[in-house]
Amino acid sequence: MIKAEQKPIDEILKYLSPYNKILLSGCGACVTVCHAGGEKEVGLLSSALRMARRKIGRPIEIFEATPSRQCEPEFATELTETIERVEAVVSIACGVGVQTLVRHFPKTPVFPGVNTTFLGETVSHGVWEERCQACGNCVLEKTGGICPISRCAKQLLNGPCGGSSKGKCEIKKEADCAWQLIYDRLKALGQLHKMEEIIPAKRWGVESRDGGLRRIVREDLKI
């Protein structure tokens, strides 16, 4: 899922300095799971912002909402009545949620309250790690399910590099070498022959993120 971390409160207070009545909107999906922007975090951040503004003698009125998925028009438009009553919105959904609100409410400033960081897995309680970079052409079948784009610092498709040492990465010393993990996994599956197949270079500018805005259209789903 998408992972995010809350922005520093003083940064959010700076965005809000011209405003006295805002909506703080969370999201019931990804940011709830990583404890950055769910209903609880909406309550916590609202409370902290109210106290911070009261301390400087400039109280602020904050409406709170947590749509189920802020990136879907049906849920985002549920906020219409509330947004008409406020001067600005702080969204602690991911960047997608912020931009969905911007598209549907073009007259109201919408500010991000979190930094969207990566697509990741919950490793254990309170620990999340990057697992995917949405490169657009998944090679996990060839690498035993270990992603060389997100987990190899050099994004090598035919690793390891010469810097891999004792299973660790030379770029990020505390990280496991992705190609060591790939080797171990393919060996355990009895599929080491896959490491002998050359994976061709990614077409970054065509099937991936360097070719501009990506779009998926399903004609069969259009109503």
Add this chain to the structure above:
Amino acid sequence: MGNFDPKIIAFCCDQSGYPAADMAGSLRLKLPKNVEIVRVPCGGRIETLYLLKALERGADGVMLFICYEENCQFLRGNLRAKGRLSYAHRMLEKIGLEKERIEICYLATNSGVKMAEALQRKSEELRKLGPNPCGEKI
């Protein structure tokens, strides 16, 4: 800092804090004037939001009276409370409010005296810190 009676919200868990409060009452121990007890089944029920909301609504300080580590009847409730307190402290630091305003006190069922002493100490500490500048006026 003043002669005001600090308003303290005391979250008391059913297994330790609440019986201790009961004992303090039975022993007629002197407690600060302005203490409000909030009974919870376990320290694990105390959400971070309750701690911040207490201060937002005008309390000067918050105490959590919960079981010692490894003594929680629900195994990890007190550890959850400890984690949430630490998060609340980080938020207070970010908004410029003293983190000493929220504190945990670990105790057992028979700790009526300890509870009374902790509340008196906290009341004195809050008197020195002054009224909560971020709360609603109550």
